Amino acid sequence: MSILTDLLRLDKEYGQLLNTALLDFTIPKPLPIAVGGLCDGASDAALVCLLEDIRRERGGTALILCATDKDCARTSETLERFGIASAVFGVRDLNLYDITASHDYEHERLRVLWGLVSGTLDAVVTTPDAALGYTIPKERLSHASFRIDFDTRIDLTDYARRLSEAGYVRVDMVDGVGQFAIRGGILDVFPPLFDTVGDAEFDGKPAPFRVELFGDEVDRIGSFDPESQRFLQNFDGICFPPAHEVLADRDSLTAIHAALLAHSKRSKNENAVREMQKELSAVELCLANNDFDLKFIDKYISLVYPERQCLLDYFGERPLTILRAHAAVEERLRAAEMSLAQTVTDLLQSGTISPKNAEFACPTARFHQFCAASVALRLDSLGASSSGERLGGLFTFRTKHLVTYDEKFDLLLEDLENAIRSGFKTVVIAENETSAKNIGGWLSEKGLRTSVESEAEEFTAGTLPVGTVFIKWREFLRGFELSSPRVSIFSLCPDGKSGANAASGRLKTARRKKRGTEAILSAADLEIGDYVVHESYGIGIYEGLEKLTVDGVSHDYINIRYAGSDKLFLPVEKMDLVSKYIGARAEDGVVRLSKFGGAEWGRTKSKTRAAVKDIAKDLIKLYAERMRRDGFAFPADDDMQSDFENSFEYDETSAQLDAIADIKEDMEKSTPMDRLLCGDVGYGKTEVAFRAAYKAILGGKQVALLVPTTILALQHYQTALSRMRAFGVEVDMISRFRTPKQIAQSIRKLARGETDLIIGTHRLLSGDITFKSLGLLIIDEEQRFGVAQKEKIKQIAGNVDVLTLTATPIPRTLNMAMGGIRDISVLDEAPTDRLPVQTYVLEDDDGIVFEAIRRELRRGGQVFYMHNVIESINTLARRIAEEFPDANIRVAHGKMEKEELEDIWSSMLKGETDILVSTSIIETGIDVPNANTLIVDNAHRLGLSQLHQLRGRVGRSSRRAYAYFTYPKGMALSEISEKRLEAIRDYAEFGAGFKIAMRDLELRGAGDLLGAKQHGHLDAVGYDLYIKLLNEAILEEKGEKPKEEAECKINLKLDAFLPESYVRFAAQRMALYKRIAMIRTQEDHSDITDELIDRFGEMPKPTKNLLAIALARGIGIACGIGEIEQEGNIIYIYPSHFDIEVWSDLSDEFGCLKASLSSRVSVAVNLGKADKKLAANPPLLLARIFERYLKLAAEKDAEENEENEENEENV
Missing domain, CATH: 3.40.50.300 (P-loop containing nucleotide triphosphate hydrolases)
Incomplete structure (x- = not known):
């Protein structure tokens, strides 16, 4: 257990919630339990606590339901950080055609199912549609799995048959998941997951296993390297689960053949009949060869598995089910049901499937029946509500979302001091050990008593004294505050800079570089589960960074999944080809993925490119016309x-x-x-x-x-x-x-x-x-x-x-x-004394609202109360006056006479009005520095930009400001309204306007960006690529050729990556890779080097290599170098243009260069002849060569220009 979660256990509300949940396991008909008021960090803490405590009492595996794939990934990552074994069960892409498809994502699902059968998972995280999709029945999974133990006897022929029936493919040499090979008395198998027997440690990654026989007796079992084919580690035994979810046998193939035959006779669609004839031939061939590997088997899953089971069938009678954002989960379920219904309708109309095999998922009623039979907890960020439904319990926590402090250490210090004075226990979460030590030292210098994890006494929730700031770095939660008990958890990560910059009391301000669109584009950083667009391959899902080793050299790659479970591993240096997908359906999680390598994406881009030409003409006429005018x-x-x-x-x-x-x-x-x-x-x-x-x-x-x-x-x-x-x-x-x-x-x-x-x-x-x-x-x-x-x-x-x-x-x-x-x-910089506005989203609650007003008036401030209904605004003002009889309360709205409005406004500016009850006329530009509390009722009716503008009316001084956005008690918010309110609450940091703008683009779907005419095209390719195509069209309309950015491909035999042990969070590694890829000068290189050392400590060798290679590549681009390739001790440079004079001078200067003027011009760098110090660092040597190239080329150009000028003068 962790102090971060134990602190939540001190809340009496949590104790009552836990007791109610445990009681529900014992009663005949449990009712759902609603839990509200949990901001992000508190929600994560509550989830961890509930899973730990209920599992300790009841055992079993919990089911956690989220509304989006991104939420699933985040939830699973959080659980893993706290030692809870969890896995994400994703939606399965069905392969309905006779084509070859990869099965990586299917293997991930099988790992989850096997974890449920074997009892090795504490929690499964999924979406409702993924949970309802048909899968291999539980009994069939167990039956198709088998185990081999050391010192037992086996029949290889029998095991070859069993492996084939379990979906494995026989090959000569095993090098991929789902394969097996037999050579003499050796059986090699590459299962989709591992479940070893014995005490040996294993890293948990899929690996092939080898079984060696002496006669028919198992003499040795162990994992091996698929590349070298050499043993890695011995085991006492190994379990082999099936390699595919849909396992056909002779009976099911016979049923499929009969269905196909009947359908082909009834169908009047000639194209469909032709496809059915092909499928009939394929099925007949499988039956003849006793081979059950049918590529389009997914189409007939309901015939293969008449039991029609889904993930829910893998859970026991009374499982623990936790729904994160209940309304959003239900909306996801409805959207997925409609999408699947439309897909099935289309398939039926095209003749691709028949009514006999038109089922691919359990009905939504199955989901609700499952939840009704579970101990179901609904964790919501906003207030809990029964909405007329019978509940087993209704619990509301009083939590506040605390901002990420980034480098605002003075603000952190102030908030820590305030929390301690108010009797709060305080914990600070740092990015890493270096950051923890630095921020601990800085806070100590400022007079606070601190304790850093692993350096001093390890506190528990009970023993942590008020007044001591405990700094943790091994676990992570987003910051939050609990009102009862008094607990504040402050976070410096993951999306901010670390406390490392506070070393020695120095609050560093980063050197400012280019401004402009970069500041906006950075708001669209990628997270696991995001839809992304690759310019050449289309829309996929970003599944994280993966380190791959090729020819003994390790690099990081971006993992993108496409339709049919195809994957693309893109080198991080090519990140500029990938952008986050922003379009109308991104939030619904029903974006259609592109087929990897298919022609459809090319056609989609061509259609969009043609469409943007029209709008480019209008834009050029509107904006470029100004550039032709004389100003x-x-x-x-x-x-x-x-x-x-x-x-x-x-x-x-x-x-x-x-x-x-x-x-x-x-x-x-x-x-x-x-x-x-x-x-x-x-x-x-x-x-x-x-x-x-x-x-x-x-x-x-x-x-x-x-x-x-x-x-x-x-x-x-x-x-x-x-x-x-x-x-x-x-x-x-x-x-x-x-x-x-x-x-x-x-x-x-x-x-x-x-x-x-x-x-x-x-x-x-x-x-x-x-x-x-x-x-x-x-x-x-x-x-x-x-x-x-x-x-x-x-x-x-x-x-x-x-x-x-x-x-x-x-x-x-x-x-x-x-x-x-x-x-x-x-x-993008806040004034030096400006503080973020503490933002709350809640159901209407006069107690909370009046207390907020009372607190503001008590400190001599003023209050904005926005009520956007003129007919009832005076009634509200009278109700407030009853509560605050001594306050000067004024009402303002757009239908008032101008003289009265001017008087009201003047009174507010002079500080004579204590509470201004107003409509949205205060939305823009109103500047009253003494007004630092804002109340907005019916906030769900307002747009995200409006909410942000209203919040800007407070917090315009050095005093902490508060904004309360309320909605009617008991109201079931629409998904879009809830997301807007959550966004306005979460984006309270400095400069949140650009995040708000990009978030608004996502919520609104970006479809109205350029009008309805362009809506479909924008959604088809995503916002960023659409804008790029539009820019190209604009340049073409101007008569200019779109500039293609130069590329310098570089392949050196060096490990070059950011180790996870060095940069802990994947999102941070992604952000750093983006910046490293943009290194173009020695100054860029030095800036990032200094920052990395400052934030994370001394750089490991692969990171130094990464930065050096980026520098060589960046300067190489300026030199016009197209490619750099290393072969042994020789590095070949391939320039796009060759200046023989400059390269000759460089050869004389460095003594290790030799040009080749064959069919492809190259310059060879012999490391054996280079300066020993530079030869030990090849990318640094290249950077030095390229720097000299630029200098010599510039000198040569200057001389030529001077010569030309002299010639012109002589003429």
Whole structure:
């Protein structure tokens, strides 16, 4: 047991939950038990506790049901980390045609089934549709399995027959799963899993086994290496389960033959009849040869197994069943049922199957019957609810999701101190041992009492004293807080940087490099179970990283599964060919996988490529037309600009400075600017916009700031006055807050050029608005304007500079940025004193909400309460007033008179209003630093971007802010609403806007990205590839040839990978591989080297090799090197173009190079003749050669240019 889970056991609610669950095992008809309030980390802890405690009391294997494959993988990984033997049982892809298919995924399922039969699994994790799919019946699995023990007698002929019947294929030499071979008195078998007998240790990976006979007596049993064919380890015995799930025999083949014959006679579909004739011939051949290996056997699974069993039949009478996110599991079940029904209908209509063999899964009623007979626990992240259903128990935990602290160690320190002062037990989870020691030392220097796992006393939940921070690194949970008992678990991993950067009290800020789309694209990092798109092979499922050894050299590969269980192992250096699939059905888990190597993917890409040409023409007309127009080139900065910027009372972030520099550079060009400024709420977009505005005003131009709401116009107007009045800027506003007389006067002043900066709503787009000399248009939250208004904006934008501000990029805007049609600047740094907003999602609960308000008022703050129904808003305000009679409560909504709204807003800004009950008019731009608690009721009705914008109304100071998103008590949320609420809760970290945008793309399916016309094409290839094809089409429309990125293939005889023992989490290794693949310079190499040492300690040799090879490859690309291949002591360099003069100089300099000008030009590097120190590190030697190549080539080009210039002068 672990202290991380034992702390949850201190909660009385858990004790009652466990007792109720154990009691359900003893009563005749158990009822489901609902458990709510468990955030991610607490849910994982509860799952581990329940499995450990119930297994200790009752034994048996638990069934855990999840809604997605990704959730299954995460759950299984969590259980394994805590020593709970678990496995994922995935959906089986049916092979319905006479084609050869790999069986890797089928073997994974067989391992699970065998684990259930043998009792070696504590838990099976699956989805409901995978659980219902037909599989080999339990009795048949046991009957088809057999065991061979040392010192027993066997008949090889009999065992050959039994192996064939169990799905094994006889070969000459065993080198793959599901094969067997007999040579004299030796039997080699490669089973899909292992189950050894005896005390010998085994690493658990599938391996072939060899049985040696002396006569007919087993003389030796052991595993062997399939490559060298040499023994590895001896065993006392071995169990051989079947190699396939669907095992035909003579009786079932006869039944299949009869069904085929009858169907072919009835069918009127000529194509279908022809296919049936082929299948009849195949079945007859199998019967004649006594061979039961029928490729299309899956089609007839219901005839092979008339018992029609599924995974559920492998469990006992009263199993423990845990449903994670019950509503989502039910939705997955419904979606899968509809999908299967449609598939069967299509197959019947095409004549591929007949009604006699049209069943492939148990009905959904079987699932509900199974759950009803189980001790069923429903673990939900939101509040538990009966929804009118009879329950065996209803338990609600009071937990809070704690953010990942990344490198915000000051915030971690503050929260630890607060937790300790409040009497909380505290645990910090570090990324690794190095990180644990570093953060422990740093916290000790700050005055906290710490204890690091494995270095000092090992605490239990009971003995851990309040005031001691226990730092663990061997196990992992996401951070959470328990209210009772008082427990806080803080996490520094896995998606953040480790505490290693806090060594010696130093909080390191990483050097900032390129900004732009990289910051957005990184939000789509891959996780196991994600759908991915490979440009050449199509849509598959990412199944993790695997280390493979070829010719004695080890590398990591990306494992991608395709339809029919085919797999692709892609070298990590080719990760740029793979992207995460984002499309309409990704969240449903019913995306159609591509057939590996099939022609269909090529056709799909061709159709999409043709479709994007149309939209490319429109986009080019809309955006590229601006580039052909003459704009105004603003002058460079002067002292007045500097004075204005120096008057800013806060420190700029480096991201702000970069964005300002980008915008100024654009403004100083003669072509009109069209730049998108993306920054999370509160990240300083307004200040960046004001600096651009002041630059335009100094250049003699007018500026228009267009905003979507009157309140936001007022906010910007007041900010602009305070910021610019001292610098002689004439600021005005046109909105509903102005009288007709004032508006008329403002219009006249604007036309005469007396107004420098005009701020307004869509009223600025009216026909009576004219400018004397408009130079810059700033649009705040463009997506909130209607279609007609956007058309008017396009007309105004004409040849003026345009700067668009957005906190959460909408899909279309995000596409423009990623597609390179618009320039983009990203504000991805929070102001130095900004804290993340602590976010809660809960059922309506006046007790919790009123306590949150009371706490805010107690600390002198203000509260936003958003209620989006005007008819009942006053009733709510009166109810709040009854609870807080001394508070000044105001109501605001869009139908109020302008004078009253202005008065309310002024009162809020001055701090005179304690609680503002408002509709969504507060959604954008409202800045009240003293308001740090937000309540939003009926949050399930709002979109993800709206929720994020609303949360941005609080947390705009250095004070910790709170946001409460509520939904009606007892309401069964739709899956999409629940996912939105979970996303807004989980994405509370700094700069979550881009995660929100990408998550919104996934939730909405990205189909409305470019309109319904493009919906199907986008879903067919996924968002990223669609955008790439669109970009190519745009370049072609411009008359440019899409640039193909150069590639430098490098194959050196060196182990090169990130060992799991060095970088613990697969997601981190993936992220590092991405960055390592982008190494292009010595500086890039040094940055990543420093970071790895800082985070994980000294690098092992394979990691040093990996970075050195990446450096050689990166510089090789710049040199135009196409391929590098090592053969023994010689490394061959194949340049794409050959400069004989430069290579000759290099040969003289290094003394180990020799060029060959045969049919394929190459340069041989003889390691035996190279400098010994460099020869010991071949990739470093290559990097040095390529660096010198670049320098010599540059010098040569410079000389040639100088010579040409002299010749031109002479002429």
